[in-house]
Each structure stands twice: as C-alpha cells, then as structure tokens.
Amino acid sequence: MSKIHRTVVRNERYRKNAISVRERHNERKNEVYSNPDVLLEYSYNNVIFKACEATTYAQQFDRMVEEGIVSTRGLKPDAYVFDELVFDVNTDYFETHGGYEYAKQFYAEVYELAKEIAGGEQYIISAVMHADERNREASDRLGRDVFHYHLHVVYLPVVEKQIRWSKRCKDPALRGTVRETIMQVSHSKKWPMVPMTDEQGQPVLKKNGKPRLVSSYSLLQTQFFEHMRQAGFTDFERGIQGSDAEHLEVLEYKVQKDRQTVAELSDQTKQLQSQRKELISQVKNISGSIRDVADIEQRAKTKGVLEKRVELMPQDFQTLCEMAKATGKLQAENRSLRMQLQQSAVREQESRKRLRRCEEQLDAVLTETRPYREAMRVAPEQVQAFVLGICRRQQEKKRLNRQQRRQRAKGQDR
Incomplete structure (x- = not known):
C-alpha cells in the first residue's frame, strides 16, 4: 500500500509574553529539548530564510512599533500579536524526491507563499526550516538517520486600517475623510471567522440550524496545496481542511501507528x-x-x-x-x-x-504531566527556566560523577 503524501499547514497565535517559548524552539536556543529526536549536532543543516533582526522576537516587535511599521492602536494589553505558520509534508515525500536538497527547494517556494500570506516580508519576524528533527519511524525502517523537514514562519498579523477625521474636527471638509492609514496588528481582523463548509462546499450547520464558524486560516490548506502545485511540486494531496496535525510525541506516534x-x-x-x-x-x-x-x-x-x-x-x-x-x-x-x-x-x-x-x-x-502543561499555559517562561535549571544541574552532576570515576581509575592505575 503506497503512502499518501499530504501538505499540512497550521497557524498558531501567541501573546507577547509567551512568544519566547516558540523563539527558543525555532532558533534552537534551548540546551535541552523534551523531544529526544531533536539532534542539535545537526542544527547546522537548518535553513534560515529570514533571521530575526533584533536579539529576541519581542524586541523586534517593539522596534517595529516604535518605527511605525506596525501599530498597536486599539489593542488590549494581553492581545495576540504574533502568529506562526508551520508548513509540513510527511517525511517520505522528501525522501522519495531527493531528501535535504529537495526540501530546501520546496520550502524556498513555501516561503514565497508565507510572504504573501503575511502581507509582505517586512512583517515576518523569522523563518527557518528545521532539518535536525529525526524521524524515528523512517530511520528505523530505512536503517539510517532520516530527518523530518518543516518550516516555521513567525510574523505579525497586520491589516490595513484607515483612521478618519471625527465629527469634532474643526474643518467641516475633513470630517469623515481619511486622516491616515496604519498597519494595525490584529489577529482577529487578519483571520476573521467564516462559515465552515464540507468537502462538497456545502455549509456545515449546528444543531440549531445556524452555520458553524471557523477561523479563516483553516482555509490555508487549499491555498498551500494550490500554490505548490502551480509552482511545479506534485505527488502530494491536499491536507484536510482545518487540520491541526503536529509533530507527535513518541507514545502518540506509537498509538497512531498501531491504530x-x-x-x-x-x-x-x-x-x-x-x-x-x-x-x-x-x-x-x-x-x-x-x-x-x-x-x-x-x-x-x-x-x-x-x-x-x-x-x-x-x-x-x-x-x-x-x-x-x-x-x-x-x-x-x-x-x-x-x-x-x-x-x-x-x-x-x-x-x-x-x-x-x-x-x-x-x-x-x-x-x-497535566500540572506541567497547565503551568506552561499560565507561566511558560518561568516553567521553561525552572526545567532548564534542573536539566543543567543534572548534567553538571553527571559531569562531576564522570570526573570522579576518572580520578579513581587513575588512582588505581598508580
């Protein structure tokens, strides 16, 4: 039975105080990862299509607001100001077409689509193709290290907004006319709710007869699929609308494979x-x-x-x-x-x-892990720092134990 290759794209939103978790993952700033298949010794293969110009994503956001590139006018303090697109195709698709080199060509074209979705490259904070996450199943099956290639694109969700002169304007001729146009950061306006449709294009209704609404970025599956087909990349099918497929943990992977x-x-x-x-x-x-x-x-x-x-x-x-x-x-x-x-x-x-x-x-x-996941949702930075501290202490303990064993071995040789 031949495996069906599918394009998958998902869009996630983040508040400013939570984006650092994604930043450390995307930019490989962590020393330890919960996913054992992230092999940092291969991170040199990661392809950076756009690097963050500031030290952190949050600093780059503040700089763009200060320079007037984007505006936060009307936003609440806890608003979602970062979005992340994750583009993906199953590992075997790239293995059958040339592996790493083909993946670089594929995601270079995907990055062109990402710029279009973001409204311009100037609104993209970072774009990196990961090539250091080992696919355990494919590696075991093929008898060699096989990596899962995917693209992370962090950007600011902006919409063009016209600011008009109010009725209190002293000049009657200016009242109601456009005073200025700004690029407002707004996830909800960038991705409004739209009626859900089935595979035949018919609206999906609730029990009360009203249409079921979904975020408009659920339609990205079709956009991703059609763009890549027109660019000459074939041999894959369109992902399921609204898919939120993610990298599976080891147990989740086993469950999926057994099912x-x-x-x-x-x-x-x-x-x-x-x-x-x-x-x-x-x-x-x-x-x-x-x-x-x-x-x-x-x-x-x-x-x-x-x-x-x-x-x-x-x-x-x-x-x-x-x-x-x-x-x-x-x-x-x-x-x-x-x-x-x-x-x-x-x-x-x-x-x-x-x-x-x-x-x-x-x-x-x-x-x-429910308490840990709940803590990550409430205070991701503090939890991440706490876990990294434990890991560092554990690594230091192992290092000291190895050093002591070597010293004892030298003493016995004498």
Whole structure:
C-alpha cells in the first residue's frame, strides 16, 4: 500500500509574553529539548530564510512599533500579536524526491507563499526550516538517520486600517475623510471567522440550524496545496481542511501507528473474507457440473463395466478432466485463503492489544504531566527556566560523577 503524501499547514497565535517559548524552539536556543529526536549536532543543516533582526522576537516587535511599521492602536494589553505558520509534508515525500536538497527547494517556494500570506516580508519576524528533527519511524525502517523537514514562519498579523477625521474636527471638509492609514496588528481582523463548509462546499450547520464558524486560516490548506502545485511540486494531496496535525510525541506516534495497523489488518481481513465467500460461491456454481458427472457415471454403468475399467465417451472424459483440475485448484485456493485469514486475524488481535497498551501509557503520561502543561499555559517562561535549571544541574552532576570515576581509575592505575 503506497503512502499518501499530504501538505499540512497550521497557524498558531501567541501573546507577547509567551512568544519566547516558540523563539527558543525555532532558533534552537534551548540546551535541552523534551523531544529526544531533536539532534542539535545537526542544527547546522537548518535553513534560515529570514533571521530575526533584533536579539529576541519581542524586541523586534517593539522596534517595529516604535518605527511605525506596525501599530498597536486599539489593542488590549494581553492581545495576540504574533502568529506562526508551520508548513509540513510527511517525511517520505522528501525522501522519495531527493531528501535535504529537495526540501530546501520546496520550502524556498513555501516561503514565497508565507510572504504573501503575511502581507509582505517586512512583517515576518523569522523563518527557518528545521532539518535536525529525526524521524524515528523512517530511520528505523530505512536503517539510517532520516530527518523530518518543516518550516516555521513567525510574523505579525497586520491589516490595513484607515483612521478618519471625527465629527469634532474643526474643518467641516475633513470630517469623515481619511486622516491616515496604519498597519494595525490584529489577529482577529487578519483571520476573521467564516462559515465552515464540507468537502462538497456545502455549509456545515449546528444543531440549531445556524452555520458553524471557523477561523479563516483553516482555509490555508487549499491555498498551500494550490500554490505548490502551480509552482511545479506534485505527488502530494491536499491536507484536510482545518487540520491541526503536529509533530507527535513518541507514545502518540506509537498509538497512531498501531491504530493504522489495526485498520489495515481489518481491511485485509475483510478482503480475505470477501474472497473466500466468492470462492465458496464458485464451488456452489459448479454443483450443476457435478450433477453432469453423476450422469456420466450412470451412463458408464449402463453401457457396461469391464472389470475395473469404465468405458466413457470422449466428451465425458474431457468433462471429468476439466472438473478435476478446477476442483483441485479451488481447494488449494480455499486452503490458502483460510490460512491467510487466520494469520490476519491473529495479527489484528495482537495489534489491538498493543494499541490498548500504548493508549493506556499515553493516558498515564497525559495525567502525570497535566500540572506541567497547565503551568506552561499560565507561566511558560518561568516553567521553561525552572526545567532548564534542573536539566543543567543534572548534567553538571553527571559531569562531576564522570570526573570522579576518572580520578579513581587513575588512582588505581598508580
């Protein structure tokens, strides 16, 4: 079964006091990552399409406001002022087209789309293609390190807003006319709510009959897909509208793969059952021919039997030969299908057991980490600093232990 390659893009929003978490991840400023597949020794392969001009994303935001490039007029103190686009295609797509070099060409074109979505490159804070996140499944399958290529684009969601003279203006001729045009930072105006539609383009309604609304960036899947196809990149399908697919953690990945395996085995079992039913039907269809054989036997007895030999007409003999061949072939196919069906049922049962174990482990992990995730949502910077401090102390402890072991080993050599 060939794997379907899909384009996926999602848009996330961030407040100014929370963007540093994304910044440290995107710019590889962390010393330790919760994802064990981030290999910093390969970070030199990451491709920077646009680097942040200031020391931090927040400082660059303040600089753009100060220089008048964007405006925060009318925004609440806790407003969402940063957006991040994450463009993605499954790993195997790039592996089948040349790997790293092809990924660089692909995401260079994606960056052109990102500039269009942001309204201009001047509103993009940072754009980097990650090439240092190892795909565990593909690496195990292919027997070498395989990396998952994707693009992070952090930008300011801006809309053009016209500021008009108020009715209190002393000059009657200016009242209601445009006084100035600003580029206002506003996530809600950049991405307003729009009616949700199904695959046929029909509106999706709530129970009360009103249309279900979604953020307009859920339509990015179509824009991403069509742009890349027009640019000459093919062999992939459009992602599901509104998809929020993310990089899976190890347990989530296992659960997903086991679910996929169970589904595939279920389909295989159904196909084998269907083939076996068709085979049984074929056996039943030859019952009429079996009656013909009984007639042949009766005619042979009527015409006479010489000791152990039976006299048959040539056409009767030919019929018996064909029936014998057909019956033997059908019996062999039936045995093969029965064996395949049994093996498929066993594999499906084992996969379901493995899936239940993985889901139980995932539930346990989610329950255990709930306080941490809640703390990350409320105070991401403090939690990140606390965790990094623990990791640094642990690394220092390991370093001291190694040093002590070396010193003891030297003392024993003397």
